[in-house]
Amino acid sequence: MVLKLLREVLKVGQATVPYPFVPVEVAPGFRGKPEYNPEQCIACAACTIACPPNALSMETDLENGVRTWSLFYGRCIFCARCEEVCPTGAIKLGADFELASFTRQDLTVQAEFRLAECQRCGAYFASAKELEHVLALLDQAWKGQQSLSEDDISARKALLRLCPECRRKVDLPRVKELVHTAWPAVEVLDGRI
Amino acid sequence: MMLRPEEKTQRGQRYVQALRQQFGTIIQEETWQAPEQVTLTVDLNSLPAVVDAAYHQHGGWLSVVAGNDERPLNGHFALYYVLSVEGDETHNGSEPESCYLIVRALVPPNKPEFPAVTPRVPAAVWYEREVRDMFGLQPVGLPDERRLVLPDDWPADLHPLRKDAMDYRYRPAPETEDETYEFFDVQGEGVLQIPLGPLHITSDEPGHFRLFVDGEHIIDADYRLFYVHRGMEKLAETRMTYDQVTFLADRICGICGYAHNVAYSNSIERALGISIPERAHYIRTILLEVERLHSHLLNLGLACHFVGFDTGFMQFFRVREKSMKMAELLTGTRKTYGMNLIGGVRRDILKEQRLQTLQWCKELRQEVSDLVGMLLETPNIVQRTQNVGRLEPQVAREYSPVGPTLRGSGFPRDIRVIHPYSAYDRVPWKLTYKDGCDVLARTLIRAEEFFESLSMVERCLDTMPDGPILTEGFNYTPHRYALGYVEAPRGEDIHWSMLGDNQKLYRWRCRASSYNNWPSLRYMLQNNTISDAPLIVASIDPCYSCTERVTVVDVRKKDVKIVPYKELERYCRERKDSPLKA
Ligand code: SF4
Ligand code: SF4
Numbered sequence: 001m002v003l004k005l006l007r008e009v010l011k012v013g014q015a016t017v018p019y020p021f022v023p024v025e026v027a028p029g030f031r032g033k034p035e036y037n038p039e040q041c042i043a044c045a046a047c048t049i050a051c052p053p054n055a056l057s058m059e060t061d062l063e064n065g066v067r068t069w070s071l072f073y074g075r076c077i078f079c080a081r082c083e084e085v086c087p088t089g090a091i092k093l094g095a096d097f098e099l100a101s102f103t104r105q106d107l108t109v110q111a112e113f114r115l116a117e118c119q120r121c122g123a124y125f126a127s128a129k130e131l132e133h134v135l136a137l138l139d140q141a142w143k144g145q146q147s148l149s150e151d152d153i154s155a156r157k158a159l160l161r162l163c164p165e166c167r168r169k170v171d172l173p174r175v176k177e178l179v180h181t182a183w184p185a186v187e188v189l190d191g192r193i
Numbered sequence: 194m195m196l197r198p199e200e201k202t203q204r205g206q207r208y209v210q211a212l213r214q215q216f217g218t219i220i221q222e223e224t225w226q227a228p229e230q231v232t233l234t235v236d237l238n239s240l241p242a243v244v245d246a247a248y249h250q251h252g253g254w255l256s257v258v259a260g261n262d263e264r265p266l267n268g269h270f271a272l273y274y275v276l277s278v279e280g281d282e283t284h285n286g287s288e289p290e291s292c293y294l295i296v297r298a299l300v301p302p303n304k305p306e307f308p309a310v311t312p313r314v315p316a317a318v319w320y321e322r323e324v325r326d327m328f329g330l331q332p333v334g335l336p337d338e339r340r341l342v343l344p345d346d347w348p349a350d351l352h353p354l355r356k357d358a359m360d361y362r363y364r365p366a367p368e369t370e371d372e373t374y375e376f377f378d379v380q381g382e383g384v385l386q387i388p389l390g391p392l393h394i395t396s397d398e399p400g401h402f403r404l405f406v407d408g409e410h411i412i413d414a415d416y417r418l419f420y421v422h423r424g425m426e427k428l429a430e431t432r433m434t435y436d437q438v439t440f441l442a443d444r445i446c447g448i449c450g451y452a453h454n455v456a457y458s459n460s461i462e463r464a465l466g467i468s469i470p471e472r473a474h475y476i477r478t479i480l481l482e483v484e485r486l487h488s489h490l491l492n493l494g495l496a497c498h499f500v501g502f503d504t505g506f507m508q509f510f511r512v513r514e515k516s517m518k519m520a521e522l523l524t525g526t527r528k529t530y531g532m533n534l535i536g537g538v539r540r541d542i543l544k545e546q547r548l549q550t551l552q553w554c555k556e557l558r559q560e561v562s563d564l565v566g567m568l569l570e571t572p573n574i575v576q577r578t579q580n581v582g583r584l585e586p587q588v589a590r591e592y593s594p595v596g597p598t599l600r601g602s603g604f605p606r607d608i609r610v611i612h613p614y615s616a617y618d619r620v621p622w623k624l625t626y627k628d629g630c631d632v633l634a635r636t637l638i639r640a641e642e643f644f645e646s647l648s649m650v651e652r653c654l655d656t657m658p659d660g661p662i663l664t665e666g667f668n669y670t671p672h673r674y675a676l677g678y679v680e681a682p683r684g685e686d687i688h689w690s691m692l693g694d695n696q697k698l699y700r701w702r703c704r705a706s707s708y709n710n711w712p713s714l715r716y717m718l719q720n721n722t723i724s725d726a727p728l729i730v731a732s733i734d735p736c737y738s739c740t741e742r743v744t745v746v747d748v749r750k751k752d753v754k755i756v757p758y759k760e761l762e763r764y765c766r767e768r769k770d771s772p773l774k775a
Contacts, residue, residue: 004563004566004567004570005504005505005508005567008508008563008564008567009504009508012508012511015511026521027518027521027522027525029522029525029540030521030525030526031525031526031531050437052433052437052440052441053440077440077444077529077531078526078531079440079531080525080531080539081437081440084539
């Protein structure tokens with residue numbers, strides 16, 4: 001037994017790797033530190049809802065029209081849910097796993113975004129970038145549709161530039177008419193059926 | 194809709210009929226959650242009788258007990274006693290059939306007590322203590338009056354899992370400065386007490402042991418755990434959405450996290466009637482077995498360590514690295530795989546990964562068989578482990594232990610066979626059990642299971658069907674509930690989950706395998722010498738902690754001695770210079 005063991009030990013040689021003096025290689029597809037690109041981010045908050053340990057958060061300041069996106073690596077579990085739900089590829093997991101740091105600050109990433117102003121009442125409502133992103137997507141979708149005239153499209157787009165409250169008010173006459181045609185007996189009162 | 198579309202008929206009808214015949218109107222309601230899961234609501238006073246009948250007359254094993262505060266739903270507290278009912282050995286000449294039979298009873302809030310089941314089914318003891326702590330329901334007739342989970346300084350009337358009790362972040366001011374927990378008091382001439390802990394023997398979590406010895410001989414043992422209860426159930430129920438909990442389940446255990454993840458996912462998939470793709474079943478099976486590889490290698494390494502063969506320990510850990518690499522390659526990380534979503538898995542296994550994994554399987558088979566060969570040739574391995582730490586079959590039958598601990602005492606019980614999930618009924622494999630009832634049997638089972646796991650990974654990789662890996666677009670239906678279960682390396686992990694009406698869980702009861710193994714450990718320690726204690730504890734491969742020190746109480750001399758754990762461990766390895774002398 002001892003001989004066999006000795007042979008094994010000699011055969012293997014040194015098994016300990018000289019880390020951290022030599023970097024260790026990780027497998028392709030390894031889930032390391034999430035890398036964030038604020039240029040691509042539209043502040044839609046999808047990632048903050050998906051993030052299981054609340055490493056990602058979003059604060060909206062309606063007074064000043066600013067939304068702050070933040071990622072705290074100290075809470076991150078490297079699960080990649082953020083990457084999975086992000087519509088623009090603004091956050092992706094890299095291979096870096098050496099995050100130790102002496103300051104909390106080093107573990108925090110933040111970005112600020114402007115909020116869009118309602119074209120009617122001036123209140124801040126959604127992230128401006130997100131709104132532009134949605135409008136651009138809808139533009140693509142609506143372009144080819146025969147049933148929609150140029151005017152229809154710009155009317156709909158204008159509607160989206162309003163805050164939810166104003167949108168409801170402005171859109172009411174159209175909804176009333178739709179309801180009236182479908183169910184003549186139903187009366188629409190102040191936005192409620 | 195069902196998890197397994199091919200399975201249309203309800204399994205276990207015969208047990209329900211037999212119980213109905215015996216108990217008549219005591220059984221008030223019968224609901225099926227899945228083809229193999231039935232819940233019977235019974236009259237509260239007859240709870241012990243029904244659980245007893247299912248356990249002792251129909252080959253039942255107690256898997257878990259879940260308390261639930263259903264006052265907002267139906268005005269009552271509820272208790273769910275989950276039994277895996279497997280029939281008697283003879284099956285009365287018919288085919289064996291098994292199901293999860295859940296006995297449910299409602300407890301009125303104005304009289305929060307219930308008749309304890311423990312006097313008839315000892316396996317319920319920890320569960321009833323826990324239900325008392327967490328829900329403030331008093332088990333009448335429970336012989337053990339001590340808290341299980343809550344610390345000594347926790348307020349007496351604060352029961353954390355009641356819906357109106359507290360926010361999950363609330364930390365009440367300590368009620369007392371002193372330790373008030375009462376350990377057993379074993380009297381007798383020459384009996385000595387040895388406390389071990391609160392930091393434990395094989396891993397790095399706290400637990401406190403007290404051994405009662407006469408000379409070097411263990412007469413009895415008592416222990417206390419839950420020093421670091423993390424409040425995960427509360428956290429999941431209040432802070433997280435049901436689809437985020439998979440990631441929390443991964444973190445229940447540093448070893449069998451993925452097993453918990455699959456058990457949790459299955460519980461939700463069953464509750465919501467989601468069919469998951471075939472390929473996802475195979476991927477889950479592969480990863481579960483990869484997890485078993487590294488877990489069993491860890492335990493085999495420790496077995497070497499405890500019999501004084503430390504080079505073997507190092508060698509096992511060296512080759513174990515390959516199984517960790519395998520996990521990294523297949524999941525993107527060494528532990529906390531994060532691979533499941535409700536409905537399937539998130540990452541496919543591609544060709545290169547498959548080939549590399551097969552190559553590593555081949556290498557591991559060779560390397561580990563050499564090492565196991567050496568371990569078994571170590572002169573004192575058999576002498577140190579044979580007939581040591583005996584778990585008698587009768588004791589095992591009464592306490593419902595799980596995994597290799599149970600299979601080492603002659604019971605061929607493995608959830609992968611009894612209640613097949615994932616792809617375990619799609620690929621052929623061999624179940625291992627032994628009737629040595631000792632440390633040796635449990636160790637050999639792990640060694641054999643290791644090789645079986647390798648073969649299973651290979652078979653699954655070779656035969657897995659192509660296709661999608663995730664089912665999406667299902668509906669969240671409030672208040673449905675079901676069980677999910679997995680045979681983790683240490684035995685059955687089981688989760689009982691009930692959905693809420695707010696994208697969260699109303700109740701999540703997760704039970705790790707070691708929970709069922711602890712209560713019978715006392716009997717394994719009895720009649721052994723203290724130099725074998727670390728070896729015996731390691732043989733159930735407990736998931737919790739490093740017993741840092743040991744107190745020895747000599748009953749004859751009436752003195753207490755604290756032995757550093759390192760010293761006891763050294764004594765276990767060298768068996769020289771007893772720390773009790775001098
Ligand atoms: S990787 Fe997971 S934990 Fe980390 S930020 Fe993304 S979603 Fe949150
Ligand atoms: S999901 Fe993507 S785009 Fe949306 S806030 Fe997060 S990082 Fe930005």
